[in-house]
Amino acid sequence: MARQHGLTEERIAASEDFENQDFADREKAALRFAEQLTVDYRKLNGEIYENLGRHFDLREIAEIAVFSAWQGNGLRVIHSWKAETLWTENRVPLPFTDESSIFGNPQAAKEPFDPRDPKRQMGRAAPSLVAGDAEQKRNRQPRGLPAQATDRGTPPEWISFLSHSPEALEGWSEFFRLVFAEGILDVRLKAAVGAQMARLLGSEVWFESFRERAGREGLDEIGSPRESAALRYGECITTDYLAVDDELFEELRRHFTDPELIELGLFVGMMNGTFRLSQTLGIGGKGSQVAKMTGWRSPLNAGA
Amino acid sequence: MSRIMPLDASTIETMDDREIEGYFREAHRTDTPPPHWLSLLALQPGGLKAWARFWWATFRGGVVDHALKELLRVHIARLLRCEH
Numbered sequence: 001m002a003r004q005h006g007l008t009e010e011r012i013a014a015s016e017d018f019e020n021q022d023f024a025d026r027e028k029a030a031l032r033f034a035e036q037l038t039v040d041y042r043k044l045n046g047e048i049y050e051n052l053g054r055h056f057d058l059r060e061i062a063e064i065a066v067f068s069a070w071q072g073n074g075l076r077v078i079h080s081w082k083a084e085t086l087w088t089e090n091r092v093p094l095p096f097t098d099e100s101s102i103f104g105n106p107q108a109a110k111e112p113f114d115p116r117d118p119k120r121q122m123g124r125a126a127p128s129l130v131a132g133d134a135e136q137k138r139n140r141q142p143r144g145l146p147a148q149a150t151d152r153g154t155p156p157e158w159i160s161f162l163s164h165s166p167e168a169l170e171g172w173s174e175f176f177r178l179v180f181a182e183g184i185l186d187v188r189l190k191a192a193v194g195a196q197m198a199r200l201l202g203s204e205v206w207f208e209s210f211r212e213r214a215g216r217e218g219l220d221e222i223g224s225p226r227e228s229a230a231l232r233y234g235e236c237i238t239t240d241y242l243a244v245d246d247e248l249f250e251e252l253r254r255h256f257t258d259p260e261l262i263e264l265g266l267f268v269g270m271m272n273g274t275f276r277l278s279q280t281l282g283i284g285g286k287g288s289q290v291a292k293m294t295g296w297r298s299p300l301n302a303g304a
Numbered sequence: 305m306s307r308i309m310p311l312d313a314s315t316i317e318t319m320d321d322r323e324i325e326g327y328f329r330e331a332h333r334t335d336t337p338p339p340h341w342l343s344l345l346a347l348q349p350g351g352l353k354a355w356a357r358f359w360w361a362t363f364r365g366g367v368v369d370h371a372l373k374e375l376l377r378v379h380i381a382r383l384l385r386c387e388h
Contacts, residue, residue, distance in 0.1 A: 007371055007374050007375060007378070011375070012375075012378055015375055015378065015379050015382075016379075018379070026372075027372060027375065030372055030375075030376060031375070031376065031379055034376045034379060034380055035379065035380075035383060038380050038383050038384065039383060056368070059367060060367060060368050063362055063366040063367065063368050064368055064373070064376070066362055067362040067363055067366075067373060067376070068376055068380065070358065070359075070362075071376070071377055071380045071381075072383075072384070075380065075381060075384045076384065078341075079384070080307075081306060081307050081308050081344070082305065082306050082307045083306045083307075083308065083340075083341070083344055085305055085306050086306050086310065086338075086340035086341070086343075086344065087338040087340040087341065090340070092309070092310055092340060092343065093312070093313045094313055094328070094332075094339045094340065094343060095313040095314070095316040095317045095328055095343070096316075096317065096325055096328040096329050096332065097313075097332060165366065165367075167361040167362050167365045167366040167367075168361070168362055168366075170357075170361050171357060171358035171359070171360075171361030171362045171365075172358060172362075174354060174357045174358060174361075175354045175355065175357065175358040177354075178350050178351070178353060178354035178357075179350070179351060179354045182350065183348075183350060183351065184348065184350070249307050258308050258309075258347045259347045259348040259351075260348075261308055262308070262344065262345060262347050262348040262351050263348050263350075263351045266345075266348075266351050266354065266355055270358075
């Protein structure tokens with residue numbers, strides 16, 4: 001599938017040893033950042049960010065960072081579900097495999113789809129923002145989401161970082177709204193799981209944010225087998241996702257429906273990525289540890 | 305075998321949700337994300353939309369060269385496979 005996105009098999013194979021292969025400095029900077037964020041975010045130091053900053057502006061850094069944060073942690077959740085077997089074995093029938101038109105327009109089925117495009121949603125073909133030129137993309141502005149996200153207890157510094165990229169801000173905020181604030185699981189349960197994961201990853205600001213929310217919702221009542229199972233799952237994904245074994249998953253299934261497990265997994269994956277990235281950026285009351293060590297200036301404050 | 309099985313195809317099609325249909329058709333067109341992943345998320349339609357809106361904004365949209373993001377995606381996946 002990667003070939004459809006402009007990658008050859010040779011380049012994919014070469015990227016395994018990208019430092020010693022023929023990749024542009026810009027590509028190496030991004031790969032170095034994504035690799036460290038995925039493998040050990042605590043070693044993602046100012047030097048890696050400085051190098052990234054030599055090749056990308058803040059908008060691009062926010063986009064790369066948020067995308068990489070999900071990718072690294074979402075895959076941990078996917079593995080905990082053993083869901084990779086679905087697309088490697090390919091035995092489950094899929095919907096919408098016919099060649100019929102999308103939204104009543106045959107041409108639209110051949111064009112890139114963009115959920116943000118209201119005209120496309122109305123069943124009429126319209127130029128896609130995704131397919132737009134670079135200038136069109138550059139001129140996009142976020143749509144009033146920072147205040148909404150901050151109202152939900154999101155640390156302002158996190159929103160400040162995301163605000164460098166309209167896409168990162170909209171995408172993350174929409175995810176947080178639908179999965180955390182408006183999902184099918186009890187907000188109190190998700191807040192408790194979030195607080196525990198933040199504590200394990202050392203993110204005080206996120207820990208306080210979720211602990212405050214959980215307390216408002218009745219944290220003191222946490223402790224049922226259902227809640228304990230969710231907390232244990234969040235802990236495993238955070239510390240050792242390979243430890244999610246059949247026994248733990250059977251325990252989860254005793255207390256949660258499949259739709260609830262999907263939501264729990266999405267929340268755990270995205271928040272893990274958010275907390276890890278937040279730590280590398282120095283988001284929190286103690287200031288940037290990275291900056292203290294290296295003199296690196298966090299993109300949080302750039303342009304302020 | 306997957307610990308959670310996807311929502312069956314006919315149920316997804318009868319949701320009559322154009323946004324969800326759009327994600328599937330685009331996934332069939334490009335193979336990214338894997339359509340089976342969307343079928344799994346369809347068990348919780350709000351979760352599917354949350355993830356897909358995020359993904360479309362940051363992976364399909366944005367200003368960073370799409371081929372570079374694909375390179376990052378593949379590299380991260382390989383890193384995690386190496387852990388087990």
